[in-house]
Amino acid sequence: MSPQPQARPGPRELEAMAPFRRSPDVHEPRATAVTGSVPDWLQGDLLRTCPAVFAQGAWQARHWFDGLGQIYAFRIGDSAVRFQSCLLDSEAAREVASGRARLSSFGTPTGRTAWQRLVQPVQRSTDNTNVNIVQMGDDLVALTEGARQMRIDAASLRAMGPRPYARDGLDGTVMGAHPHRDFARRQVVNLATTFGARGGVVSVYEHGDGERVRRTVGSWRTDRVPYIHSFGLTPSRAVLVAPPYAVKPLDMLWSNRGYIDHFEWRPQDGTRLVVMDRTRGTTTEHEADAMFVFHTVNAFERGSDTVLDALAYPDAAIMDDLRVTRMAERLPDLRPRLVRITMRPGRPRAEVQPLGDTGFEFPGIHYRRSSGGDYRCVWGAADGPPAAGGYASSVVKVDVRSGEHRAFGDGEHIYGEPVFVARPGGLDEDDGVLLSVGSSQRTPSSALAILDARTMDLLARADVPAAIPLGFHGSFVRRSAPPP
Numbered sequence: 001m002s003p004q005p006q007a008r009p010g011p012r013e014l015e016a017m018a019p020f021r022r023s024p025d026v027h028e029p030r031a032t033a034v035t036g037s038v039p040d041w042l043q044g045d046l047l048r049t050c051p052a053v054f055a056q057g058a059w060q061a062r063h064w065f066d067g068l069g070q071i072y073a074f075r076i077g078d079s080a081v082r083f084q085s086c087l088l089d090s091e092a093a094r095e096v097a098s099g100r101a102r103l104s105s106f107g108t109p110t111g112r113t114a115w116q117r118l119v120q121p122v123q124r125s126t127d128n129t130n131v132n133i134v135q136m137g138d139d140l141v142a143l144t145e146g147a148r149q150m151r152i153d154a155a156s157l158r159a160m161g162p163r164p165y166a167r168d169g170l171d172g173t174v175m176g177a178h179p180h181r182d183f184a185r186r187q188v189v190n191l192a193t194t195f196g197a198r199g200g201v202v203s204v205y206e207h208g209d210g211e212r213v214r215r216t217v218g219s220w221r222t223d224r225v226p227y228i229h230s231f232g233l234t235p236s237r238a239v240l241v242a243p244p245y246a247v248k249p250l251d252m253l254w255s256n257r258g259y260i261d262h263f264e265w266r267p268q269d270g271t272r273l274v275v276m277d278r279t280r281g282t283t284t285e286h287e288a289d290a291m292f293v294f295h296t297v298n299a300f301e302r303g304s305d306t307v308l309d310a311l312a313y314p315d316a317a318i319m320d321d322l323r324v325t326r327m328a329e330r331l332p333d334l335r336p337r338l339v340r341i342t343m344r345p346g347r348p349r350a351e352v353q354p355l356g357d358t359g360f361e362f363p364g365i366h367y368r369r370s371s372g373g374d375y376r377c378v379w380g381a382a383d384g385p386p387a388a389g390g391y392a393s394s395v396v397k398v399d400v401r402s403g404e405h406r407a408f409g410d411g412e413h414i415y416g417e418p419v420f421v422a423r424p425g426g427l428d429e430d431d432g433v434l435l436s437v438g439s440s441q442r443t444p445s446s447a448l449a450i451l452d453a454r455t456m457d458l459l460a461r462a463d464v465p466a467a468i469p470l471g472f473h474g475s476f477v478r479r480s481a482p483p484p
């Protein structure tokens, strides 16, 4: 897939557009204007990362995913909400500032000279960790798809350099931005992709919260390396969705193109589903019609069957819709279908069934309770009701058993990923709140919505008189330790 020849907006035009509006740093936590009532028990920090800087000097991001990162926090406690943010001081940001952007990017060409390409045929992976932020033991870690993860100081939100790992055989691999957590075994479980002359290897690895050594659980080899953004995890298996959107690693040698610009959509190849046994490391493959998936929702076991719920697009056109020129014209239609994929041993063909007809993205569940097991509730962000001042979105709740859904929207904000926070002592899967950050399209203002996760009613809203760029993922970190 190649970018369409559309006129690129200039840096100033870009910064005036809502999705790319420049957001000032707020180094000291600042009070927000709270309406409604923040639950007393909600004490902690919503920490998020997002692409925030799209133009600087001669450099301009061509893909949404390439905006230079910003870390921000909503600090919630004693019925008040304070806001804080900090641009990410990464090697990628320093390169851009010095006019020499040479690290790899997602969909923006790098500026390596012919000599640099010759001596280093493979682009060095970016440390612009603008996709997700998670807690790993004492480390707050910002993530992108790359060889480096960035430690973030929880108080100042400043970057503290890469999280060190031992020389464990996975050095230099592309780590995923959606690690799972195995609570029973106290392990972080993630993907690592290695590109080689004869193809690629996608490995599942794990490590303890504070550990620096990654243990490879199992590996899957493939000639054409698919784009895999997230994966499913059950107590005994990992599940990968390998769409027919893939690259031959040799095509990336000596190239200055963005990472994803090497990938090709080949629907005739169909989708491969890989089930990995987490004890033995062995894999079995199933197949399904072509689909493209950014986000898995949950996975679980039914005896020997493996079930994966995921948000599936009919193709990978969404990757082009997320290019800056496209987004400057209209925001993308993020309405993949929620599907249930069942993989049965001995049957090469996987069963794919739609679960309801609500299209949404950025799925979240009651992760601690439901991850890897049967569940009922998923929340996400969807197109909202038509807004007077442009586009808005809503936060939705879908019951995967009944297909029922509820939504919240205010016609003003583009709400992103809802993060579920369970009420301490709560028994039900939806007993808690959702935290979702909304950015106004009309004005440089933003809001944190605190919703009742059961009813989807607005409990409180914290207004910030500044733009917060649209973003992807984050975590809620409780002020006191969660129950074991």
Ligand SMILES: [Fe+2]
Residues within 6 Å of the ligand: 131, 178, 229, 294, 295, 472, 473
């Ligand atoms: Fe994601």
